[in-house]
Amino acid sequence: MTYCLALRLDDGLVFMSDTRTNAGVDNISNYRKLHILRPAPDRIFVLQSAGNLATTQEVLDRIHHDLAAPAGTESLATVEEMFQAALYVGRVSRTVVAAHRDGLMSSGADGTATFILGGQLRGSAPDIMLVYPEGNYIRASDERPFLQIGESKYGKFMLDIAVRAHADLAAAAKIALASMISTARANLSVGPPYDLGVYRTDALTIDEFRITEDSTILHRLLELWEKHIMAALHELPAVTDLDELVAEPGRARP
Amino acid sequence: MTYCLALRLDDGLVFMSDTRTNAGVDNISNYRKLHILRPAPDRIFVLQSAGNLATTQEVLDRIHHDLAAPAGTESLATVEEMFQAALYVGRVSRTVVAAHRDGLMSSGADGTATFILGGQLRGSAPDIMLVYPEGNYIRASDERPFLQIGESKYGKFMLDIAVRAHADLAAAAKIALASMISTARANLSVGPPYDLGVYRTDALTIDEFRITEDSTILHRLLELWEKHIMAALHELPAVTDLDELVAEPGRARP
Numbered sequence: 001m002t003y004c005l006a007l008r009l010d011d012g013l014v015f016m017s018d019t020r021t022n023a024g025v026d027n028i029s030n031y032r033k034l035h036i037l038r039p040a041p042d043r044i045f046v047l048q049s050a051g052n053l054a055t056t057q058e059v060l061d062r063i064h065h066d067l068a069a070p071a072g073t074e075s076l077a078t079v080e081e082m083f084q085a086a087l088y089v090g091r092v093s094r095t096v097v098a099a100h101r102d103g104l105m106s107s108g109a110d111g112t113a114t115f116i117l118g119g120q121l122r123g124s125a126p127d128i129m130l131v132y133p134e135g136n137y138i139r140a141s142d143e144r145p146f147l148q149i150g151e152s153k154y155g156k157f158m159l160d161i162a163v164r165a166h167a168d169l170a171a172a173a174k175i176a177l178a179s180m181i182s183t184a185r186a187n188l189s190v191g192p193p194y195d196l197g198v199y200r201t202d203a204l205t206i207d208e209f210r211i212t213e214d215s216t217i218l219h220r221l222l223e224l225w226e227k228h229i230m231a232a233l234h235e236l237p238a239v240t241d242l243d244e245l246v247a248e249p250g251r252a253r254p
Numbered sequence: 255m256t257y258c259l260a261l262r263l264d265d266g267l268v269f270m271s272d273t274r275t276n277a278g279v280d281n282i283s284n285y286r287k288l289h290i291l292r293p294a295p296d297r298i299f300v301l302q303s304a305g306n307l308a309t310t311q312e313v314l315d316r317i318h319h320d321l322a323a324p325a326g327t328e329s330l331a332t333v334e335e336m337f338q339a340a341l342y343v344g345r346v347s348r349t350v351v352a353a354h355r356d357g358l359m360s361s362g363a364d365g366t367a368t369f370i371l372g373g374q375l376r377g378s379a380p381d382i383m384l385v386y387p388e389g390n391y392i393r394a395s396d397e398r399p400f401l402q403i404g405e406s407k408y409g410k411f412m413l414d415i416a417v418r419a420h421a422d423l424a425a426a427a428k429i430a431l432a433s434m435i436s437t438a439r440a441n442l443s444v445g446p447p448y449d450l451g452v453y454r455t456d457a458l459t460i461d462e463f464r465i466t467e468d469s470t471i472l473h474r475l476l477e478l479w480e481k482h483i484m485a486a487l488h489e490l491p492a493v494t495d496l497d498e499l500v501a502e503p504g505r506a507r508p
Contacts, residue, residue, distance in 0.1 A: 153407035153408050153440070154407050154408070154410060154411060156408060156440050157408060157411060157436045157439075157440070158483075160439060160440075161479070161480055161483050161484075164480055167484075167487075170492050170493075171484075171487055171488075173492070173493040174487045174490050174492070174493055175487060177493055178487070182411045185411075185414060186407070186410050186411070186414075196493060209493065211493070217490070217491065217493060220490060220491070221486075221490055224486040224489050224490055225415070225486055226415055226418055227486070228482035228483065228485055228486035229412075229415050229482065229483075229486075230415075230425075231482055232475075232478040232479055232481070232482035232483075233421075233425055233428045233429060233432070234425075235478050236428050236471070236474060236475055236478055237471065237474070238424050238427070238428070239424075239427040239428055239431055239450060239463065239465070239471060
């Protein structure tokens with residue numbers, strides 16, 4: 001499996017991806033799932049991928065192939081808006097899956113992939129979009145300005161908190177990491193190292209980091225987590241002491 | 255959907271269930287999913303249910319029917335160990351599903367149900383067990399002494415924390431509530447009121463509470479949550495400042 005997430009904040013964008021891949025539990029490996037593309041000086045893209053690894057690799061190869069092709073070929077260098085970039089990635093993705101449909105069907109494998117495409121074209125606002133295997137896309141909403149692909153449930157709680165608290169870029173990077181390790185603890189098929197990309201609006205360049213398994217920040221985060229969650233629980237009045245609760249003794253039957 | 259959870263602690267057991275049921279998004283209702291049974295003075299059971307509502311109701315009716323039947327009928331009053339109680343519930347569940355198989359198949363509905371059975375028989379330790387639709391069961395483990403049925407992913411993080419922190423019964427009740435509201439915020443088909451059962455070892459009676467949507471404890475919990483999670487993030491060194499991180503500039507292609 002995979003877990004990738006992206007947050008859109010007032011100051012910019014934050015991306016985080018795990019690197020674990022698996023074909024069954026006995027074939028575990030590590031591949032980069034966060035890819036930076038800067039096809040022209042006026043634009044930068046971050047592409048995160050979940051799904052069939054062969055498909056995501058071929059999609060990336062075709063994206064680079066189109067960028068190297070003669071002028072006139074549609075590519076991430078020619079698109080004029082983010083939504084066109086998302087549609088382009090969707091088309092490439094569908095093309096790759098269609099090319100391998102017969103081979104995949106014979107083994108019953110799912111060849112599809114899902115992407116988060118983020119970035120900025122100079123003159124437009126930065127944005128993040130989720131590109132479906134069907135080739136269409138959705139944006140993050142203003143109320144819920146984050147996107148997730150892969151194993152999204154375990155770490156969603158942290159992202160909700162971040163949004164409620166109007167986190168800045170630095171805080172959001174930590175929240176992204178917290179969301180990632182919550183997921184990795186619950187699902188073995190999500191694992192380190194983790195790739196982090198932090199994009200400040202209008203920079204048109206991105207800071208990339210890799211957080212490895214033996215990183216002290218991971219251990220420190222777990223410690224602080226436990227300390228503060230237990231502190232929150234300590235401050236909370238006992239559930240069983242509240243007058244407002246309807247104690248319901250004697251409901252036992254028969 | 256549904257979310258039910260049970261924790262096994264040194265001091266006893268904690269149970270929490272939501273009450274929302276749905277048949278499609280346009281048919282939402284509330285039903286109790288946490289049921290207390292005290293079929294004899296030497297035993298108490300808590301049964302939590304997820305899955306087909308008609309099945310869970312008929313299973314409960316049949317359990318009560320067996321308890322009222324003449325001596326010699328197997329029931330929760332006659333079982334001698336918790337595992338026998340779990341197997342009995344599993345058999346009743348399979349019987350109910352089998353009786354309606356033809357009718358359910360014609361509409362393509364899934365008639366199965368999953369249960370958590372907890373409780374104590376005097377002279378044995380309290381325990382919690384998950385009864386599968388197939389009729390077999392698993393216990394909670396010593397390393398992960400909780401069970402979940404229904405929408406289990408969103409709220410698992412909180413239970414992990416509780417276990418790491420060796421929570422007592424009062425703290426565990428709060429953790430169960432926190433796990434529940436994390437789930438309810440993420441999945442509309444899980445919702446209040448929430449039923450809470452707190453069982454102290456050897457009491458052979460259980461304290462029951464119902465937490466309603468307008469309960470101030472729910473709002474207070476969210477507030478404290480946000481405050482402490484942001485405090486934990488504040489204490490954490492910035493992800494992007496750490497020397498140990500491998501900054502990876504210039505990886506952009508082409």
